[in-house]
Amino acid sequence: DTGVSQNPxxxxxxxxxxxxxxxxxxxxxxRLYWYRQTLGQGPEFLTYFQNEAQLEKSRLLSDxxxxxxxxxxxxxxxxxxxxxxxxxxxxxxxxxxxxxxxxGTRLTVL
Amino acid sequence: GQQVMxxxxxxxxxxxxxxxxxxxxxxxxxxxxWYKQRPGGHPVFLIQLVKSGEVKKQKRLTFQFGEAKKNSSxxxxxxxxxxxxTYFCAGSGNRDDKIIFGKGTRLHILP
Numbered sequence: 001d002t003g004v005s006q007n008p009x010x011x012x013x014x015x016x017x018x019x020x021x022x023x024x025x026x027x028x029x030x031r032l033y034w035y036r037q038t039l040g041q042g043p044e045f046l047t048y049f050q051n052e053a054q055l056e057k058s059r060l061l062s063d064x065x066x067x068x069x070x071x072x073x074x075x076x077x078x079x080x081x082x083x084x085x086x087x088x089x090x091x092x093x094x095x096x097x098x099x100x101x102x103x104g105t106r107l108t109v110l
Numbered sequence: 111g112q113q114v115m116x117x118x119x120x121x122x123x124x125x126x127x128x129x130x131x132x133x134x135x136x137x138x139x140x141x142x143x144w145y146k147q148r149p150g151g152h153p154v155f156l157i158q159l160v161k162s163g164e165v166k167k168q169k170r171l172t173f174q175f176g177e178a179k180k181n182s183s184x185x186x187x188x189x190x191x192x193x194x195x196t197y198f199c200a201g202s203g204n205r206d207d208k209i210i211f212g213k214g215t216r217l218h219i220l221p
Binding site: 033035040041042043044045048055056091093095099100101102103104 | 116143145151152153154155198200208209210211212213214216
């Protein structure tokens with residue numbers, strides 16, 4: 001499979017717990033984006049990387065959120081002390097020019 | 111900051127009718143992309159427009175990029191049930207900038 005993959009596909013957690021998602025982009029794609037999507041809305045930009053460098057973070061990304069791409073390949077998105085408002089689909093996309101999206105991780109915070 | 115707006119939010123059409131969704135940016139874009147998201151799926155890239163006034167066609171789909179590079183449209187001729195989904199435009203302000211999505215237009219086809 002040469003597409004973008006994300007794990008896990010679904011995550012249910014209790015409020016206050018930490019969660020971590022992983023994204024494996026298409027190999028050789030130097031850009032990697034994280035988006036959050038809630039029902040009926042478009043993907044909201046969270047952050048993006050050019051290789052291992054994090055170029056921009058949205059102000060939507062509070063200090064509870066952190067993303068890394070240590071070797072310029074896969075990326076992780078961690079949410080600490082989850083809140084019910086964090087429930088959403090978290091999408092990862094990789095891009096040389098146009099964005100190829102992964103299937104997303106659906107987070108439910110109880 | 112950069113904003114991308116889409117209208118209409120919802121559109122119901124009879125099968126066989128045409129459909130158009132419009133996208134407007136608050137700032138000049140270096141390029142615009144269009145995506146389709148089926149219910150329960152993730153956005154799938156359709157096309158990218160780069161040049162001012164550019165028009166591209168994919169079978170029954172026609173994409174336009176405005177002369178000022180601040181607006182775009184997607185027109186579907188003779189809609190089919192397989193066209194059901196949400197259509198998003200997304201743009202970036204320059205080659206290296208982040209890609210910002212509109213809220214999408216949800217297309218529903220009436221048989």
